[in-house]
Amino acid sequence: MVKSPKDRDSFSQFIDKDGNVVQPLPAFAEDRETLVSLYRAMVLTRSFDAKAIALQRTGRLGTYPSSLGQEAVGVAIGHAMRPDDIFAGTYREHAVQLMRGVSMLEMYLFWGGDERGNNYAVPIKDFPPSIPIGSHAPHSVGAALAIKLRGEKNASVCVxxxxxxxxxDVYEAMNIAGVWQLPVLFVVNNNQWAISVPRSQQSASLTLAQKATACGFDGEQVDGNDVVAVRHTIGCALDRIRSGGGPHLVEALTYRLTDHTTADDASRYRDEKEVSTYWKSDPVVRIRKYLTAIHGWSSDEEEKLLADSNKKVEAAAVEYLATEPQAPESIFDYLYQELPADFAEQRAAIIEKGNKIG
Ligand SMILES: Cc1ncc(C[n+]2csc(CCOP(=O)(O)OP(=O)(O)O)c2C)c(N)n1
Ligand SMILES: [Mg+2]
Incomplete structure (x- = not known):
């Protein structure tokens, strides 16, 4: 049931910030293993994130955008998608990428400035993270058009x-998706800030979900810190889209618990009190509280999970640091099928210079 997006408090929620159930859970959430797998993925994302920041701070990774506090959104999206769906997201969707099968090595390579990190073994049709804001939305809609023209049953997901x-770009993409009734899901990962611009100054629209209305399809809000609610909402939306229901938008309400990127200092523009209030809605703590209270999640299991996650992340980091850097001329190698003549000259000049230095 799609709730009205006109009311800011209309977001759906199953588990509140204290781990209490507020309405009967969807069937998948009755299963301990499923919940544990969602929790596991959230913890892994957080470990991956912490290591990325440590690598950047020690000069071994480029600028990195943390997903701290937003893990539930990405994990739920990745869990609800099928392998043949097509994902296009921003730079902050590490959780989705991990769920889709992009390796941590590939991801560290990407954030270390190595284009091989974009050449995933799986998922082959997904787009690389979009650093320009919103420019991937038309691409995602293009993928949805291809799906429709081919009569396929998969979906395009744009975050x-x-x-x-x-x-x-985002409005134009949504508009044409509505006109052509394309199989595309738009997810607004609303972390309340766009670098230093707060949500209140971003748009006079009461909700971001209601922007879908102008494009002729439904939008709804979900508690983005409740992994069960996000998984349920995204899953239902994808089912409707796959069965020909046309586009849909989900606004996931969450919070960016840390700086915009490692190049930012959020303490210069936002109140520490606001941040500490949102820490009380931490999505990782919430699902852990629920698992502990209802499914007997033990401290032994917790310790093992943390150790396993850290081990995987450390192994990926070791592999990343041991990877031979690409040759400087590789900067030209990933954009064109055939290199234009002036770039070919520059490429040759780099090789020539490199050979002389070498
Ligand atoms: C086309 C474009 N304009 C400006 C920027 C600079 N920029 C980088 S992140 C950002 C804010 C994006 O905020 P939001 O869409 O809320 O995503 P978030 O970073 O909060 O996940 C801006 C303006 C950019 N990357 N691309
Ligand atoms: Mg934001």
Missing amino acids: FGDGATSKG
């Missing part, structure tokens, strides 16, 4: 931030 909803 962007609250700030991106103010971009023309």
